[in-house]
Amino acid sequence: MKFMAVAAAAISLILAPGAQAAGNQPAAPDKVVNVYNWSNYIDPAVLADFTRETGIRVRNDARYDSYDSNEVAFSRVIAGNSGYDIVVPTNEFLARMIDGGALAKLDKTKLPNLVNLDPALTALMEKYDPGNQYGVIYLWGTTGIGLNRDKIRQRMANPPVDSLAMIFDPAIVARFSDCGVAMLDAPSEIIPAVLRYLGEDPDDKDARALARAEAQLLKIRRHIRKFHSSQYIDDLANGNICLALGWSGDVLQAKMRAEQAGKGVVVQYLMPRQGAQMWFDSMAIPKDAPNPANALAFINFIHRPEVIARITNKVRYPNANRAADAFVAEEVKADPDIYPTPMMQKNLYTITPNNQSEQRLFMQVWSRFKSAN
Amino acid sequence: MTGWRPGWREAAILLPLAWLALFFLVPFLIVLKISLAEPILAQPPYSPLLVWPEGGGWPALGARLDNYLVVLQDDLYVRSLLNALRIAAVSTVVMLLIAYPMAYAMARAPKNWRPALLLAVILPFWTSFLIRVYAWIGILKDEGFLNHALMSVGLIDQPLVIMNTDWAVHIGIVYSYLPFMILPLYATLERLDLTLLEAAADLGAPPWKSFLQVTLPLSLPGIVAGSLLVFIPAVGEFVIPDLLGGSDTIMIGKTVWIEFFQNADWPLASAIAVTMLVVLVAPLALLRRGLHG
Numbered sequence: 001m002k003f004m005a006v007a008a009a010a011i012s013l014i015l016a017p018g019a020q021a022a023g024n025q026p027a028a029p030d031k032v033v034n035v036y037n038w039s040n041y042i043d044p045a046v047l048a049d050f051t052r053e054t055g056i057r058v059r060n061d062a063r064y065d066s067y068d069s070n071e072v073a074f075s076r077v078i079a080g081n082s083g084y085d086i087v088v089p090t091n092e093f094l095a096r097m098i099d100g101g102a103l104a105k106l107d108k109t110k111l112p113n114l115v116n117l118d119p120a121l122t123a124l125m126e127k128y129d130p131g132n133q134y135g136v137i138y139l140w141g142t143t144g145i146g147l148n149r150d151k152i153r154q155r156m157a158n159p160p161v162d163s164l165a166m167i168f169d170p171a172i173v174a175r176f177s178d179c180g181v182a183m184l185d186a187p188s189e190i191i192p193a194v195l196r197y198l199g200e201d202p203d204d205k206d207a208r209a210l211a212r213a214e215a216q217l218l219k220i221r222r223h224i225r226k227f228h229s230s231q232y233i234d235d236l237a238n239g240n241i242c243l244a245l246g247w248s249g250d251v252l253q254a255k256m257r258a259e260q261a262g263k264g265v266v267v268q269y270l271m272p273r274q275g276a277q278m279w280f281d282s283m284a285i286p287k288d289a290p291n292p293a294n295a296l297a298f299i300n301f302i303h304r305p306e307v308i309a310r311i312t313n314k315v316r317y318p319n320a321n322r323a324a325d326a327f328v329a330e331e332v333k334a335d336p337d338i339y340p341t342p343m344m345q346k347n348l349y350t351i352t353p354n355n356q357s358e359q360r361l362f363m364q365v366w367s368r369f370k371s372a373n
Numbered sequence: 374m375t376g377w378r379p380g381w382r383e384a385a386i387l388l389p390l391a392w393l394a395l396f397f398l399v400p401f402l403i404v405l406k407i408s409l410a411e412p413i414l415a416q417p418p419y420s421p422l423l424v425w426p427e428g429g430g431w432p433a434l435g436a437r438l439d440n441y442l443v444v445l446q447d448d449l450y451v452r453s454l455l456n457a458l459r460i461a462a463v464s465t466v467v468m469l470l471i472a473y474p475m476a477y478a479m480a481r482a483p484k485n486w487r488p489a490l491l492l493a494v495i496l497p498f499w500t501s502f503l504i505r506v507y508a509w510i511g512i513l514k515d516e517g518f519l520n521h522a523l524m525s526v527g528l529i530d531q532p533l534v535i536m537n538t539d540w541a542v543h544i545g546i547v548y549s550y551l552p553f554m555i556l557p558l559y560a561t562l563e564r565l566d567l568t569l570l571e572a573a574a575d576l577g578a579p580p581w582k583s584f585l586q587v588t589l590p591l592s593l594p595g596i597v598a599g600s601l602l603v604f605i606p607a608v609g610e611f612v613i614p615d616l617l618g619g620s621d622t623i624m625i626g627k628t629v630w631i632e633f634f635q636n637a638d639w640p641l642a643s644a645i646a647v648t649m650l651v652v653l654v655a656p657l658a659l660l661r662r663g664l665h666g
Contacts, residue, residue: 071635
């Protein structure tokens with residue numbers, strides 16, 4: 001038996017060095033918060049400030065993990081025991097998590113900073129989270145066109161840069177095939193966009209509409225080099241690709257990185273004239289979160305006006321906190337690509353959550369599209 | 374039951390049976406159960422198999438075959454299974470062609486060299502599998518080592534596009550699974566009775582003939598064992614196609630991953646897994662019967 005005990009100890013040492021290390025220095029269990037957030041979506045200095053002020057660690061023994069797909073984050077959380085205290089799903093995925101019973105109701109008494117939330121935006125969230133009981137808007141944005149100005153101009157005179165035709169018209173996208181076209185690896189973004197381009201309701205989930213979307217997508221398949229929801233930031237900034245259908249702040253981060261690199265790459269973001277999908281990412285607490293109290297402290301800290309403003313300045317996505325406007329940099333506030341003008345806002349649309357069978361159809365269309373050649 | 378007393382012999386048989394039941398049969402039954410369920414928005418994301426009526430009584434069976442119908446009707450799944458079988462088969466043949474001479478040379482090497490040669494085959498396992506696959510990205514990408522080397526010696530003037538294609542997937546699978554092919558081949562070739570080859574030579578057979586008529590047939594068990602050992606996991610491979618393959622490389626392992634982790638569609642993923650198992654196990658069972666019966 002002694003041998004067995006030694007062997008078991010040896011195996012556990014090999015298999016779980018992290019767990020062992022944690023066991024040696026028992027960390028106070030109430031002093032960590034495990035965050036599961038989008039990649040390139042926070043100012044890391046904010047995390048350090050949070051730990052300094054509250055003593056709650058976000059890194060070191062705690063986890064700050066990132067994802068670039070709502071679908072993946074949803075699957076992790078709905079499976080249960082994800083170990084995360086905070087997850088940041090987009091509207092329709094927030095709704096699906098709520099319907100699936102995966103989230104805990106927020107104790108608003110612990111979140112005094114929410115008084116600053118813009119009621120116009122929280123009203124839009126009612127459709128997904130009635131009463132705003134489960135989610136707090138973190139940042140929001142639009143889905144549009146990112147491009148390398150010079151490479152596009154070299155290949156086409158007067159390109160319709162602010163039109164979804166850049167991506168979805170086979171005759172136009174073919175011109176940019178050689179310099180690299182990428183799109184988000186997210187059916188929930190691309191299928192509504194192609195429906196909008198075809199002049200249909202972007203929120204149509206009917207099998208006939210999806211078939212039309214698929215037929216159009218298949219026509220442009222061979223011009224798409226990459227399906228990825230985070231790599232296009234660097235690819236646009238380095239000039240590895242010249243056209244992308246992506247998220248506003250990501251493209252604007254690519255623009256900043258290209259300026260910093262100083263190699264003459266000029267990146268632009270354009271909101272499609274056909275209309276862009278507008279989305280909200282909300283912080284929420286999984287029902288089985290190990291440290292829900294710390295999660296509430298984290299959400300409240302993030303919603304301090306100067307903190308959320310710093311995040312907006314860094315990642316170029318607008319926030320929903322009105323008191324933060326005073327701390328948002330002027331050039332960020334004045335940029336219509338970040339904060340769309342009221343005129344532009346009229347042209348934005350949101351989509352409703354998929355039920356399970358609609359989700360299955362979406363993924364099948366998506367897999368067939370990606371695997372076609 | 375009289376006269377049956379459990380002894381060491383029974384224990385020796387029962388132990389592997391219990392092992393199989395616990396680690397193969399039970400997980401399989403769980404997967405089978407989920408494959409008959411309906412995906413729902415809940416935790417866990419599938420409907421229960423037995424629905425107990427309120428107020429007692431017999432439970433109703435909540436099993437449905439819808440997921441299997443989807444697997445068979447949508448050509449996506451059939452295509453990705455066929456694609457996986459093709460990639461695994463081609464890789465297995467390539468591995469056999471590379472591994473056989475290597476195993477042969479190892480088995481014929483001086484006895485005191487063999488441990489070192491064996492070690493050389495196993496040594497790569499000391500580095501994480503994932504890291505080694507990542508290393509291939511550095512080698513195969515457009516501006517990677519391979520293209521740099523080939524361009525600097527002037528063999529090509531345009532970089533070869535290997536990364537994110539089926540080529541890269543084949544290379545990754547052959548590289549990763551090669552030791553599993555070499556080891557069983559080496560085991561059979563090393564035990565080969567060399568006096569048989571002497572006898573063949575004495576009877577006038579040239580080396581190629583004694584290889585074809587003596588060595589090759591006698592190493593057949595090693596060939597079969599090695600091929601199965603690499604073919605079966607290669608069919609279900611997920612990491613290699615995901616990291617090295619393009620978005621048009623569809624293999625069944627990746628399709629199952631997508632259904633599980635992108636779609637939270639456990640029932641459909643389970644139905645694909647069960648279908649894959651049937652497709653793989655049925656021919657193997659027939660093969661076994663053919664070999665032994």
